[in-house]
Amino acid sequence: MGSICDQCAAGSFVGTSKCLKDLWIFEHFSESQLKELQTIGIRREISAGQLVFSQGGKADELFLVKSGRIKLSKVSEEGSEVTLDFRKHGDILGEDLFSGIDIYPVSARAMEETVTCGFNLNNFQSLVLQNPEIGLNVIKSMSNRISSLSGRIESLAEVSLADRLYSVLSGISKEHGCVVGDSCRIPFKLTHDELAFLVGAHRVSITKAMQVLVSKGRISSKNKIITLKI
Structure with missing residues (x-):
């Protein structure tokens, strides 16, 4: 039997709650909360070169990278495309949804064959309303992430x-x-x-x-x- 991530990438969601536990945004979730997330999960297979979402598109889904690699980029006002970051297994795309944005500020494109597990914003918000502790745990994880990114910015000094x-x-x-x-x-x-x-x-x-x-x-x-x- 392969790893849990391999099972998920192959289309099996057996044990996915443990895999979600390894993702930073869900690290404070209980087993019961992770199982609730599974009920609204959306699995996608994305070909190399295919857009996951485009800059300016409606922001309505959060993506968890299960396998593969994704490049984030943005088109400047001058019309040139600039690379912002790279995401791999265990990383998240579309986390700006939690700040209340309406459109994606960047584009995300698969660099290789990629599998994601996503959550529709409306479904996720409904889940948070039913279980406010889920929202509090997301805020806690986001705060930890911001601290980590602050350290990365300091390295640029x-x-x-x-x-x-x-x-x-x-x-x-x-x-x-x-x-x-x-x-x-x-x-x-x-x-x-x-x-x-x-x-x-x-x-x-x-x-x-x-x-x-x-x-x-x-x-x-x-x-x-x-x-x-x-």
Whole structure:
């Protein structure tokens, strides 16, 4: 028998409550609350390259990534698309629903074959009205998440751009990387334009910072695939 996540990805929801327990937003939920969530769950299979939702679309569903990988991006006022983040197994999409938004502020596209378990906003709100403790537990988890993200933002205050870049790459590699010996490879391509936005710097500066990290042996890069020394 495969893992619970494998069972869910294959279409079986046996034991899904335990799998949901591993997701940060539901970490404070009781077993009975998790079972209630199962009653409103929506399973989706998303092909590589397919949109999960688009920027400006009606925000009415929360997605939990069960397998695969998803890229979040946003089209700027100038019309250029910028990469904001990457989500993998255990991550959530559409959490802005809890702030009362009406439309999705970003687009989400599958980078590979992906399976999600989602919850319709109206159904979720009805469940919260029936069981207010569920809403309180979501607020608690969101507060913990905000604290974690605040620490990530503080890392951007590093004086050296190379150190800032390495901090961002290190964070991506910890969430998505494949460890081989004393190295960790990020399994998807990252362009200098994407890195510039993630770090908050100009593309030319990122190119120079990459050269510094390579020269110091902290990273290597081939065909836009980056490997970090650990």
